[in-house]
Amino acid sequence: MDFKFSTEEETFQNDVNGFLKQELPSDWTGETAYASSDDGWNFNLKMKKKLAEKGWLTLGWPKEYGGMEASIMSQVLFNEQMAYNRAPGIDIWGIKMLAPTLMVHGTEEQKQRFLPPVANGEVQWCQGYSEPGSGSDLASLQTRAEVDGDEYVVNGTKIWTSNGHRADWIILLARTDTDAPKHRGITMLLVDMKTPGISVNPIVNMAGMHEFNQVFFDNVRVPKRNLVGEENRGWYVGATLLDFERSGVQYSAEARRTIDDLVGFIKDNPSSNFDLSGREHLRNRLADMAIETEVSRMISYNIGFMQSQGFVPNKEASICKSFSTEMEQRVAETGMHILGLYGQLTSDSKWAPLRGRIERTFLRHHSATLASGTSEIQRNIIATRGLGLPRA
Amino acid sequence: MDLGFDEVQMLLKNSAREVLEQECPITLVRAMEEDERGFTSELWQNMAELGWLGLSIPEQYGGQGMSFFDLAILLEETGRFLVPGPFFSTVVLSSSILTEYGTESQKSEILPKIANGDLIATVAITEPSATYESNGIQLTATKDGSNYVLNGTKLFVNDAQIADIILVVAKTDDKGDESNGFTVFIVDKNTSGMTITPLDTIASDKQAEIVFESVSISEENVLGEVGKGWDIAKRVIDLGSSAKCIEMLGGADRVLEMTVEYVKDRTQFGRPIGSFQAIQHHCANMATDVEGCRYVAYHAVWRISEGLEAQKEISIAKAWVSDAYRRVCAIGHQSHGAIGFTKEYDLQLYTRRAKAQELAFGDSSYHREIVAQQLGI
Numbered sequence: 001m002d003f004k005f006s007t008e009e010e011t012f013q014n015d016v017n018g019f020l021k022q023e024l025p026s027d028w029t030g031e032t033a034y035a036s037s038d039d040g041w042n043f044n045l046k047m048k049k050k051l052a053e054k055g056w057l058t059l060g061w062p063k064e065y066g067g068m069e070a071s072i073m074s075q076v077l078f079n080e081q082m083a084y085n086r087a088p089g090i091d092i093w094g095i096k097m098l099a100p101t102l103m104v105h106g107t108e109e110q111k112q113r114f115l116p117p118v119a120n121g122e123v124q125w126c127q128g129y130s131e132p133g134s135g136s137d138l139a140s141l142q143t144r145a146e147v148d149g150d151e152y153v154v155n156g157t158k159i160w161t162s163n164g165h166r167a168d169w170i171i172l173l174a175r176t177d178t179d180a181p182k183h184r185g186i187t188m189l190l191v192d193m194k195t196p197g198i199s200v201n202p203i204v205n206m207a208g209m210h211e212f213n214q215v216f217f218d219n220v221r222v223p224k225r226n227l228v229g230e231e232n233r234g235w236y237v238g239a240t241l242l243d244f245e246r247s248g249v250q251y252s253a254e255a256r257r258t259i260d261d262l263v264g265f266i267k268d269n270p271s272s273n274f275d276l277s278g279r280e281h282l283r284n285r286l287a288d289m290a291i292e293t294e295v296s297r298m299i300s301y302n303i304g305f306m307q308s309q310g311f312v313p314n315k316e317a318s319i320c321k322s323f324s325t326e327m328e329q330r331v332a333e334t335g336m337h338i339l340g341l342y343g344q345l346t347s348d349s350k351w352a353p354l355r356g357r358i359e360r361t362f363l364r365h366h367s368a369t370l371a372s373g374t375s376e377i378q379r380n381i382i383a384t385r386g387l388g389l390p391r392a
Numbered sequence: 393m394d395l396g397f398d399e400v401q402m403l404l405k406n407s408a409r410e411v412l413e414q415e416c417p418i419t420l421v422r423a424m425e426e427d428e429r430g431f432t433s434e435l436w437q438n439m440a441e442l443g444w445l446g447l448s449i450p451e452q453y454g455g456q457g458m459s460f461f462d463l464a465i466l467l468e469e470t471g472r473f474l475v476p477g478p479f480f481s482t483v484v485l486s487s488s489i490l491t492e493y494g495t496e497s498q499k500s501e502i503l504p505k506i507a508n509g510d511l512i513a514t515v516a517i518t519e520p521s522a523t524y525e526s527n528g529i530q531l532t533a534t535k536d537g538s539n540y541v542l543n544g545t546k547l548f549v550n551d552a553q554i555a556d557i558i559l560v561v562a563k564t565d566d567k568g569d570e571s572n573g574f575t576v577f578i579v580d581k582n583t584s585g586m587t588i589t590p591l592d593t594i595a596s597d598k599q600a601e602i603v604f605e606s607v608s609i610s611e612e613n614v615l616g617e618v619g620k621g622w623d624i625a626k627r628v629i630d631l632g633s634s635a636k637c638i639e640m641l642g643g644a645d646r647v648l649e650m651t652v653e654y655v656k657d658r659t660q661f662g663r664p665i666g667s668f669q670a671i672q673h674h675c676a677n678m679a680t681d682v683e684g685c686r687y688v689a690y691h692a693v694w695r696i697s698e699g700l701e702a703q704k705e706i707s708i709a710k711a712w713v714s715d716a717y718r719r720v721c722a723i724g725h726q727s728h729g730a731i732g733f734t735k736e737y738d739l740q741l742y743t744r745r746a747k748a749q750e751l752a753f754g755d756s757s758y759h760r761e762i763v764a765q766q767l768g769i
């Protein structure tokens with residue numbers, strides 16, 4: 001065993017760090033909810049362009065698609081640095097979801113058409129999977145796509161579509177065969193968000209931010225050439241996400257940043273009521289969080305390592321997702337405890353410590369254990385696929 | 393032992409629920425979050441007519457003369473319905489300590505007005521030091537003839553924006569301690585030298601900063617004795633923390649109820665999600681937490697109401713309920729999926745308030761420390 005990164009990887013990590021130091025404003029505390037304000041979004045677009053110029057958007061892509069074919073570990077390090085710095089600029093749907101799917105299932109024409117704009121940071125994608133009636137049970141989805149000549153006609157609604165109000169294109173799963181078993185009648189379509197018949201309704205989350213949406217499809221016509229893979233095989237096409245790193249390292253990086261912010265804040269305010277000396281309970285709690293964060297980070301590194309050895313992480317990714325997102329919630333909660341009465345102040349308040357970031361993180365992290373597979377579903381996967389227990 | 397409510401108490405509880413179902417719909421709760429004053433005169437007058445504002449005020453001052461325990465029963469319902477407005481500040485805190493510590497003329501002047509809904513009051517203890525310990529009080533009151541002059545800042549004062557009078561805890565003796573260094577003043581909102589600035593908070597409740605610059609208060613407006621103010625402040629913290637527990641219990645119970653309703657209804661994989669063991673365990677854990685809240689909370693309130701020593705019970709209750717309610721909300725969110733994360737769904741109204749309630753009158757860390765001290769460790 002050897003926990004050291006290669007010199008190459010370390011150099012790269014420093015490059016990324018240096019770049020982010022230079023590009024992010026000096027007082028940058030990070031705005032992870034950048035889709036909710038125009039300023040945030042514009043900054044995200046600017047960063048995206050710069051990352052594209054560096055070639056870092058396509059770090060993991062094969063050379064034939066203009067990528068850098070960087071090692072899995074370098075990708076892990078890159079994502080870790082980005083998350084720690086709360087840097088915007090990555091369109092995860094375009095880069096990590098659409099691209100690998102097209103590389104495996106796309107036609108030559110689709111690759112030519114869709115991959116370069118993603119690599120250059122010119123488009124924004126979103127994911128149209130969940131529906132009001134289909135969350136964890138995604139395969140029960142009802143949005144219909146019916147063939148009419150050279151086109152599909154789409155009717156139905158998608159919900160919780162992150163960045164739907166900012167996106168140019170949507171990766172859509174729709175039902176094309178209503179008689180087939182539920183997994184076998186689903187098709188993946190790529191849909192231009194400007195197509196007539198699409199409307200996007202904002203949904204404001206409990207932290208008061210507009211990040212996700214409900215998207216309605218009313219006789220939306222989609223050319224057949226935007227079909228990915230085979231008709232009715234969309235469920236399996238959609239499951240092709242395995243090519244790039246899936247370490248989940250961003251969770252521990254985000255949590256580590258929150259802890260570092262808190263520690264910095266405590267040190268900057270000696271002998272104030274944020275001083276933890278003599279408050280064993282909170283000191284222990286913060287120490288626990290630092291310990292858990294390191295545990296999570298190691299789980300992630302191992303996933304990266306497995307992938308770099310050609311293994312497909314499965315229960316490991318689910319373990320990482322459930323443990324780390326629940327840990328993130330505990331970290332936010334600990335921060336709120338440490339800030340005491342000040343913790344309840346929102347970012348607008350002149351009295352708000354760390355510009356209200358802990359308060360916002362606390363509220364936003366209620367969704368961490370839900371989005372991209374709930375904790376319960378992750379545990380089901382660990383138990384059944386991982387441990388071989390019978391399915392419910 | 394009898395852990396039930398008697399007939400009068402049941403009547404109070406049931407009628408409170410009926411009234412609030414009618415008069416305090418969630419649309420009102422939401423509107424009041426956006427409202428500057430945070431309450432409607434209509435609901436306030438209604439509560440006055442029902443006798444709620446004077447519930448624990450003695451009859452000779454226009455109240456109902458009921459006990460602190462009875463008041464708590466009402467609070468479980470106001471907590472459940474998220475009743476907006478200064479009920480807690482005015483009735484639970486201010487009217488209680490005015491009754492206990494006020495002079496005859498203060499009581500006959502103020503209490504009837506509280507009971508009939510004409511006067512809103514609040515208590516200002518905390519400062520930028522953000523602690524409920526006496527060493528956090530820096531606001532000074534200096535004697536000047538027959539007046540006192542107040543200088544300093546109060547922070548996290550509930551309902552200060554709308555209060556007619558504010559009961560301010562000040563330091564009157566620089567070298568004094570809890571037994572002789574603090575005094576409480578009854579400060580009229582129109583006194584010059586006060587600047588009140590609202591705070592933006594997680595619960596969108598109406599808290600404020602109050603800056604006192606040479607605010608002159610007549611010695612007639614001292615509450616209780618000069619130098620003995622920390623006893624009053626301590627009493628406010630005791631009443632406040634135990635009563636908060638009951639309010640939180642009402643909210644937690646409603647969150648459990650909402651969640652159980654939802655998981656029975658929501659179908660995934662062809663069956664209600666409430667049929668999955670994972671969700672059943674979540675609900676079981678919530679029910680366990682709520683049950684735990686109920687009896688520690690009522691025990692603390694009961695001891696206060698009976699005039700028994702209650703410090704340990706109060707702190708056990710506030711430490712437990714603060715953590716338990718937050719857990720209940722968190723599991724509630726988890727069981728709801730994404731819909732519970734939206735602003736439109738009602739769950740978040742409880743979650744955001746649970747955090748503010750957890751912080752009020754000492755969070756779990758603060759009270760756990762007191763429990764440890766009570767244990768002699």
Ligand SMILES: Cc1cc2nc3c(=O)[nH]c(=O)nc-3n(C[C@H](O)[C@H](O)[C@H](O)COP(=O)(O)OP(=O)(O)OC[C@H]3O[C@@H](n4cnc5c(N)ncnc54)[C@H](O)[C@@H]3O)c2cc1C
Binds near residue numbers: 367661665
């Ligand atoms: C912030 C955020 C962003 C999102 N972004 C997107 C997006 O961009 N695109 C998109 O398509 N979707 C998105 N989603 C949707 C997300 O994928 C779903 O929320 C998730 O799949 C859960 O579905 P649900 O919310 O309908 O909850 P439900 O599936 O209704 O689950 C409710 C509860 O039941 C439990 N449950 C369900 N089935 C089982 C079972 N078999 N065993 C045990 N427990 C079970 C769940 O774990 C959960 O606790 C987002 C969600 C959030 C919160």
